[in-house]
Amino acid sequence: MSGSHGGRRRKKHPEHEEHENHERWLVSYADMMTLLLVLFVVLFAMSQVDKDKFAALASGLSEAFGAPVQAITGPGTSADASILPALDAAVDIQIPAAPSAQESIDSSVAEQTAAEAQAQFDSLDGVREQIDAALTAAGYAGAARYEIDERGLVVHIVSDPVLFDAESAVLLPQGRAILEAIAPAVATLPNQLDIEGHANHLAVTPGGPWPSNWELSGARASTVVRYLAGTGVPETRMAATGYSSTRPMVPESDDGAITLNRRVDIVVLSTASAEANELLPGLQAGASTTPAEGGNP
Numbered sequence: 001m002s003g004s005h006g007g008r009r010r011k012k013h014p015e016h017e018e019h020e021n022h023e024r025w026l027v028s029y030a031d032m033m034t035l036l037l038v039l040f041v042v043l044f045a046m047s048q049v050d051k052d053k054f055a056a057l058a059s060g061l062s063e064a065f066g067a068p069v070q071a072i073t074g075p076g077t078s079a080d081a082s083i084l085p086a087l088d089a090a091v092d093i094q095i096p097a098a099p100s101a102q103e104s105i106d107s108s109v110a111e112q113t114a115a116e117a118q119a120q121f122d123s124l125d126g127v128r129e130q131i132d133a134a135l136t137a138a139g140y141a142g143a144a145r146y147e148i149d150e151r152g153l154v155v156h157i158v159s160d161p162v163l164f165d166a167e168s169a170v171l172l173p174q175g176r177a178i179l180e181a182i183a184p185a186v187a188t189l190p191n192q193l194d195i196e197g198h199a200n201h202l203a204v205t206p207g208g209p210w211p212s213n214w215e216l217s218g219a220r221a222s223t224v225v226r227y228l229a230g231t232g233v234p235e236t237r238m239a240a241t242g243y244s245s246t247r248p249m250v251p252e253s254d255d256g257a258i259t260l261n262r263r264v265d266i267v268v269l270s271t272a273s274a275e276a277n278e279l280l281p282g283l284q285a286g287a288s289t290t291p292a293e294g295g296n297p
Helices: 024-045 053-064 101-137 173-187 215-232
Strands: 069-072 090-093 144-148 154-160 194-199 236-242 262-270
Touching: 024 154, 069 144, 101 144, 101 173, 154 194, 173 215, 194 215, 215 262
Parallel strands: 194 236
Antiparallel strands: 069 090, 144 154, 154 262, 194 262
16 A cells, blocks of 8 residues: 555654752852851951051041041940950041142242242332432432332322423423433333323313313323333333323322322333232332322312
8 A cells, every 4th residue: 555654653752741940949048148158258357457457548548538537436335346346446546637739739829929929029119219219310309109009010190280281281391301210210121111191080171172181181191102202212112091080099089189180100010920910019018109299270
């Protein structure tokens, strides 16, 4: 018969049920016991403190954070009950805080700034002495008042009746003599010069040559710049500005306000840094003289 062999069906073996492992809990139990063992080993290691090593650690922490490190037992506990029995129950490790790097840098910068300010003040005060000596030699002692502020050396020259007549921007003979005396002391300096014209609080005459004190103060400053340039002071080192009556030297209520506030200031600008310039006013004590007072209003 056909297909006698091909048609035979092979017997199907029954599948055996997978054997279930009932001891798997032992693995979890072993892991838990291992973790507990590690925990107790760590706790034991933490309880054994080397006194020298702890002192070294405390020193390192103090240097890093800048504060003393203390390790003391709590109140009511004994040395035996302390977690740090090797430290004799109470250890107070006082390590002076080391200054931080930023504090050292700030201190060094402050010292350098103070030294720079003092050197600049001495230089400006030397210029003041030269100008004052020149004015005295020319017969105009007391014609200027001196001040050292954050800008530099300010030479206040009262314009009435020394430099200009009232409501005039034409230099008087004594004004030219004063500027000629001052010019040699400032001509060779490296400093820039600001020439500032100032007016008092009195208004100009209506219909006069000047619309206001702004034009008058600016013209007086420009006149001084031109004259100093003619005596040899480089024009590139000078600037002229008029301030009208906005920057009085004394209050309007002062008896000398009309005379003192009508002035021209020659400002020898400081060459120091801005930080050093801020210290100049504090070094200025005793560096001013009494100005001459005029009579015209």
